[in-house]
Amino acid sequence: MSQFPLVFGRGGRWLSFEGSCTSCHAVLPPDEIRGVVKAARVHAASFRDEGGDAYAFHVDALGYCDSCNLLTPFRMVMTDDMRMATFDGGYMNIFEPRRSLWPRLKSRIRQLFSATRTS
Numbered sequence: 001m002s003q004f005p006l007v008f009g010r011g012g013r014w015l016s017f018e019g020s021c022t023s024c025h026a027v028l029p030p031d032e033i034r035g036v037v038k039a040a041r042v043h044a045a046s047f048r049d050e051g052g053d054a055y056a057f058h059v060d061a062l063g064y065c066d067s068c069n070l071l072t073p074f075r076m077v078m079t080d081d082m083r084m085a086t087f088d089g090g091y092m093n094i095f096e097p098r099r100s101l102w103p104r105l106k107s108r109i110r111q112l113f114s115a116t117r118t119s
Contacts (some may be wrong), residue, residue, distance in 0.1 A: 012080040039056075056078060
């Protein structure tokens, strides 16, 4: 899609988007995916962080598979903290990037200390 890369004010960026055919699962070439990208604030609780609402891009696109001669729809929300939600068949799937070791350790230590304070 020609709208990529998507760049957020806080420094996050989505460089590209890769989709696959729902029928044969082949990766669709980027020039065969067309759609609309809209910037917005996400108010859903699943996207909020400590600072409030997340900023996001809503992507609605169709990908064409030359082998199957079929169109595959893509609906997603890409946030500035690199989470992505996809919408398929009435279901929402949220994908999060794997954090590096140090932030995961800090989070776990905080959880342990908060658990000992409440006990």
